[in-house]
Amino acid sequence: MNELVLRTIVDAQYAESILQAKAPGMKVISATQRHHPFAGFVFDVPQLAGRVGRTHTLVDYFSGKAFISGPWQAADPSDSIGFKPVLDPQWNTIDFDSARQKAKALLATAALRRARLAWKGGVREQRSVGKVWKPNWVLEAQLDGKSYRIMVDGLNGGYFFIGS
């Protein structure tokens, strides 16, 4: 099964600055990179007026949630020093074939929503990647004497609280 590790766009310092921009005074104590596994598919999706668009999708193995992503940029081999996958929680996990179905269903629904019934269908798979590892940051941070764990998306800098 082929694998791809995505390049980290948001580095640890940038991740820290994103949080500090929202909450000045937040102190980041540690930043660990964790990689989350997705099934990756590239499709050619017909649009209106005879145009075809190339679309990258990622399907989260651990939740089954499908996303439309931007084009992928592979990490340099030298980057993989910090590679640390998250563990499979074993409770909502899907396999590669269901991931493919999910990705297709997402694209078909999205295309139909946009193009209405003028859409002809005909999504073609161009490429698939068994495991696309997406980098995320887990930050231990402190604010006003309380500690938090926050995840920062390594690609777009979005954040989400894990706990405290």
Place this chain on the structure above:
Amino acid sequence: MFGLPTFTTVVILGVPTLWIIYTVVFMWLSRGWKREDVEETP
């Protein structure tokens, strides 16, 4: 008021007022919860 019976006036002004209060309380509560969250942090 407005040439309407009192009860009608009370209802057509009162119920929207209740909804406005509900909205304001919801906006205020969804703010208040967060403050509580922070204070409970160990």
Place this chain on the structure above:
Amino acid sequence: MSIEILFLIIYFIAMAGIGVWAMKKGQNDSEGFLLGGRSIGPGVTALRLQSSSMSGYMFMGAGSMGYTQGYFGMWYALGDLGGGILNLSVLGRRMRKLSQILGSITSIEYLEHRYPSKWIRLIAAPVALFCMFFYLLAQFIAGGRGLEMVTGVSFPVALAIAIGVIVLYTFLGGYLAVAYTDFVQAIIMVVGMVWVLIATLIAIGGFTKGNEAIGAINPNMLTMWGADLGYQGQWGVIIGALLVFSIGYMGWPHVVVSHMAMKKPSVARTAGAYSLIFNLLFIPGPYLVGMFALILLPNLANPETAIFEVADAVLPTFAVGIVMAAIMAAIMSTADALLLQAGTIASQDIYARFINKKMSDRQMVWVSRITVLVLAVIGFAIAAFEPPAVAAIVIFSTTVLGSAFVPAYVCAVWWKKANTVGAISSMVAGTLVSVLWTVSGAPYATGIDPMVTGILASTVAMIIGSLASQKTHPVPEHIVRALDETAKIGPIPAKMIMGQDAMLASQAEMAGRDE
């Protein structure tokens, strides 16, 4: 050709032209094309709640309610005012997060993920389709009546044209959507409605004068009890009228689906406030215009056309064209949204789930197209020969949807013990009780609205069903975990809670669990 039709045609050609131009001109950006609806902001979320299914009812049903029952109709409007904020405050945030963690695309698939059993979809999808058909019928009739008035052709012909245009619209809507979004539709609806309302108030000499004139015709119209005081003290009916469009909203599969597309929790909050403002501006209008039509046009053959006729009477000619074009546009895009949702339910939730698990996207399109055509033909057959009252069918289907789905959607996120048995009993009990109660004439005999009995039945069924089967059918472990995560996420600094990216919910959980 009348000026109204000219406006109607110019309007649509302009919209389609902009769409085709934008489509040819734009870069080859597939993501932008597909993500059109993904990062939905508070304005669109709020307005979509109201505009995505109500045009036909608002322009016909509400007007006729005002014309025939006076201020009694306001009970429905008063409930409706809070529908958006109630929906967003109760379901918005949690449903968004849970659907992310469970990976659901459609709102019915989401129910099946939360209450794992194929019976959930087998029951929910047909009930949803059945009820949405009535909303659709309301749009067809409204479109037909509007065209009948503007062109003067007979109703069946106008209806056929209207349905034809609506179906055509579902094919061309993708081009239109570039320029003509839900947001624009909602704004046009408000402007059109407020315009008609103001012109009406001017024509009758102001609000107080209008009420006095209504009082001179029939003083009962000014009470909250109906034209013949028939609803005086009938609190069972009145509570039902208040509940239908407030609580009932939370059971609409085609409305709650927009919660799943919201990008941030802050959207739910702001959207709640917006929806209240929009509703205060828009909702009372049609009921009032319908009522004041009694002064301006005391001898209407069909009270449902009150708003169209009033617009024709009080607006200057050019404005009639613009407002009618706006109303027709709203009706069409509402019908288009409903047809597309119905097509999605038929293809994703029925065909792909039960008939052909390996459905290709081409098959999906064809199932959707056939569904749309079948619904259009059945709709024409029913509406052309004996058009039902728009208000009655919309209130009926909202009652059934509300009774069937409100406990299922609400308990899905608020009650951990809600399980599959509870959800199935609740949907079945809600549907059966609300339908049988209506059909058997019980509302007249008992004075209790089917919305009250229906939602009571489905709530009780949910509670008893879930509690009685906790041992035999416990909520599966992965759902319990997902629910824990929906509620948990620990305390978060106030200034940061709004900026969180919900798309990361499940990844964050995994990243944090094994250290």
